[in-house]
Amino acid sequence: MRILKLFKKHILALFAAIVLIVISCNADLALPTYMSDIVDVGVQQGGIASPVPDTIRAESLDDLELFMSAKDAKAVEAVFSKADKNGIRTYMGTKEERADGGKIADIMSLPETVVLSLDQGIDADSMGDMMGSSSEKDDNAAQAMPNALRRPVVVVVPGGGYNHVSAREADPVALQFAAAGYHTAILTYGVGEGARHYQPLRQLNAAIGLLRSRAEAWNLLPEKIAVCGFSAGGHLALSGAVLDLPDGTPMHRPNAVLLAYPVITAGEYAHRGSFVQLAGSEDPAAQQPFTLEDKITPATPPVFVWHTMEDQTVPVENTLLLLTALRRAGVPCEAHLFEKGRHGTSISTAEVDAASAHRHHWVELALEWLGETFDFDLKDNLSPFHPADAGVSRSSPQQGAKDWF
Numbered sequence: 001m002r003i004l005k006l007f008k009k010h011i012l013a014l015f016a017a018i019v020l021i022v023i024s025c026n027a028d029l030a031l032p033t034y035m036s037d038i039v040d041v042g043v044q045q046g047g048i049a050s051p052v053p054d055t056i057r058a059e060s061l062d063d064l065e066l067f068m069s070a071k072d073a074k075a076v077e078a079v080f081s082k083a084d085k086n087g088i089r090t091y092m093g094t095k096e097e098r099a100d101g102g103k104i105a106d107i108m109s110l111p112e113t114v115v116l117s118l119d120q121g122i123d124a125d126s127m128g129d130m131m132g133s134s135s136e137k138d139d140n141a142a143q144a145m146p147n148a149l150r151r152p153v154v155v156v157v158p159g160g161g162y163n164h165v166s167a168r169e170a171d172p173v174a175l176q177f178a179a180a181g182y183h184t185a186i187l188t189y190g191v192g193e194g195a196r197h198y199q200p201l202r203q204l205n206a207a208i209g210l211l212r213s214r215a216e217a218w219n220l221l222p223e224k225i226a227v228c229g230f231s232a233g234g235h236l237a238l239s240g241a242v243l244d245l246p247d248g249t250p251m252h253r254p255n256a257v258l259l260a261y262p263v264i265t266a267g268e269y270a271h272r273g274s275f276v277q278l279a280g281s282e283d284p285a286a287q288q289p290f291t292l293e294d295k296i297t298p299a300t301p302p303v304f305v306w307h308t309m310e311d312q313t314v315p316v317e318n319t320l321l322l323l324t325a326l327r328r329a330g331v332p333c334e335a336h337l338f339e340k341g342r343h344g345t346s347i348s349t350a351e352v353d354a355a356s357a358h359r360h361h362w363v364e365l366a367l368e369w370l371g372e373t374f375d376f377d378l379k380d381n382l383s384p385f386h387p388a389d390a391g392v393s394r395s396s397p398q399q400g401a402k403d404w405f
Contacts, residue, residue, distance in 0.1 A: 050098055050099075050100075050105065051105050051108040051109040051112045052091060052093075052097075052098035052102075052104050052105050052108055053091065054090065054091055055088050055089065055090050055091070056080070056088070056089055056091075057087055057088060057089070058083040058087045058088070058089055059087065060115075061076070061080065061089055063115050064076075064108060064111040064112060064115055065077075065111070066111075066190075066203055066206070067110065067111035067114050067115070067206075068107060068111055072107045075103065075104065075107060076104060076107055076108065078093075079091060079092055079093030079097065079104055080092060080093075114206065114210055115206075149181075149219065150215075150219045150220065150221050151181060151182055151183050151219065151220065151221060151376070152182050152183065152220075152221050152224035152225065152226065152370075152374050152376050153182065153183040153184070153185060153211055153220050153221070153224070153225045153226070154174070154177040154182045154183070154184050154185075154226045154227075154228050154258075154370075155184075155185045155186075155187055155204075155207060155208065155211070155225065155226070155227045155228070155237075155254070156169070156170060156173045156174045156177075156184060156185065156186045156187065156228050156229075156233075157187045157189070157204065157227055157228065157229035157230070157233035157234070157236050157237045158170045158173075158186070158187075158230055158233045159229070159230040159231025159232045159233040159234065159263075159344065160191060160231070160232055160233070161231070161232050161271065161273045161274050161277065162191050162192075162195040162200070162232050162273075162274050162277035162278060163191050163192055163195075163273070163277055164191055165188050165189065165191060165233075166230070166231075166233075166344070166346075168344070168346045168352045168353070169230040169231075169233065169260075169344075169346045169352075170186045171186070172346060172347050172349070172351055172352055173228065173230070173346065173347055174186055176347060176363050176367075177228070177367070180367050180371075180378060181376075181377075181378025182370075182376075183218070183219075183220055185207065185211070187203065187204055187207055187233075187236075189203045189204065189236065190203060191277070192277065193280075195277045195278055196277075196278070196279075196280045198245055198246065200236050200239075200278075201236065201239050201240065201243060201245060202245065202249070204227070204236055204237070204239075204240045205240060205245065205249065205251055205252050206252075208225055208227075208240065208252040208253070208254060209252040211225055212225070212252060221374075221376075223255055224255055224256075224374045224376065225254050225255050225256075226254055226255060226256040226257065226258060226370060226374070227240055227241070227254040227256075227257055227258070228258040228259075228260075228366075229257075229258070229259055229260070229262060230259075230260045230261065230262075230344075230346065231260070231261055231262065231263055231271075231313075231314055231343070231344060232263050232271070232274045234259040234260060234261065234262025234263060234264075234305075235262055235263035235264065235274060235290075235292065237254070237257055237258075237259060237262075238257055238259060238262060238264070238292050238303075238322075239290075239292065240253065240254055241253055241254055241257050241300055241301050242292060242295040242296060242297070242300055243290075243292070243295060253301065254301055255301055255374070256301050256302050256303075256304075256370060256373050256374065257300075257301055257302070257303045257304070258303075258304045258305075258366055258369075258370065259303065259304065259305040259306075259319075259322075260305075260306055260307075260346075260362070261306070261307045261308065261311055261314050261318075261319070261343055261344070261345075262305065262307075262314070262318060262319065262322070263314055263318060264291075264292050264293055264318040264319065264321055264322045265291050265292070265293050265317075265318055265321050266284065266287045266288055266290055266291035267291060267293075268317075269315045269317040269318055269321070270287075270291075271313065271314045271318075275287035275290055275291075278290045292322070293321040293322055293324075293325045294325070296322070296325035296326055296328075296329045296331060297329055298329050298330050298331065300326070300329060300331045301331075302331065302332040302333065302373050303322075303326055303331060303332070303333040303334075304333070304334050304335075304365075304366055304369045304370070305319050305322060305323070305333065305334075305335050305336075306319075306335065306336040306337070306338065306362045306365075306366075307319040307335075307336075307337055307338070308337070308338045308339070308340065308341035308342070308343075308345070308359070309337060309338070309339050309340075310339070310340060310341055310342060311341070311342065311343045312342070312343065313342075313343035313344070314343055316337065319335065319337070323335055332373075334365075334369050336362060336365060338358070338359050338362075340356070340358075340359070341354070341356060341359050342354070345359060347360060347362075347363055348360040348362070
């Protein structure tokens with residue numbers, strides 16, 4: 001009782017001490033969990049607890065959807081609310097869909113890796129490991145084909161006046177370069193309202209950056225990336241080599257540019273529709289930042305270009321203005337002008353509804369030029385087959401059978 005009397009004047013302090021002891025015990029018990037989160041989320045996952053955020057700005061979600069298929073983008077759109085007055089969209093899906101291995105988490109993981117690596121300067125390979133992407137698959141692929149050749153890449157950029165992306169200038173073109181031993185990719189970019197605010201250029205820049213960041217895993221030669229653009233796609237391809245993004249985003253420049261009947265000038269010989277889509281305005285002053293003939297510098301990569309004299313959609317003067325600028329700047333270039341042919345003849349075969357054996361020669365000429373520019377020839381990179389390499393002896397069928405087993 002005397003002890004209680006002694007503590008009577010210190011009840012508040014005693015209570016506070018008990019509370020502090022309880023808090024200390026809880027903190028000690030929680031410390032392993034916090035440390036685990038620091039390691040798992042903060043270090044291994046780059047601070048990203050889940051690839052599916054509770055809330056996201058509408059423009060940020062639009063950026064992620066650039067790297068999704070139409071089907072995946074539709075699935076993501078379905079689980080986020082419409083943007084509020086502040087442009088914020090809220091996740092409305094289930095916990096299972098956003099959990100590790102869930103449908104939405106799987107869809108959003110790789111696009112977030114790409115956007116973070118390109119916009120924030122984080123190495124894409126490191127981010128891929130953090131987010132559990134395809135690095136393990138890449139390692140398995142390398143083991144399955146240990147002698148895979150590293151090859152240059154050709155990014156095909158179809159035309160369409162920035163209001164559609166032409167299928168005739170996509171797969172048929174990519175197959176020509178693939179047959180010659182190049183890795184190929186086809187860029188599908190924003191058109192119509194999606195062409196505003198330099199969005200197509202952002203997409204091309206991101207694509208080249210992604211290819212370079214994954215060069216080792218995908219057996220690419222990162223300093224041998226060419227863009228091959230047609231019509232308005234030619235404008236975009238050359239823009240990737242000479243234009244800067246207004247917000248100062250670092251540019252991933254191609255190492256060579258191939259152009260077919262390209263849109264170049266916003267002046268007298270302009271394909272006006274392309275520049276209206278880019279600028280979102282019919283005001284020539286608003287379109288002027290997108291003209292290219294005055295953007296050529298000695299730093300512009302080598303250019304191959306061809307055009308037809310009969311082109312009434314994008315007049316040949318576009319190419320002539322480009323050639324003048326390239327020559328003035330001392331940029332290596334090669335040009336071919338064909339007498340016959342309307343606009344948009346692609347590879348000039350029956351498949352694209354513009355058959356011309358003569359005009360189709362541009363493909364062979366382009367391959368020769370690119371091979372010389374990149375010092376690459378598929379035949380020079382192939383080793384002759386030796387039976388011994390496959391474990392087969394030259395001595396006798398019996399010995400060969402023994403080696404096989």
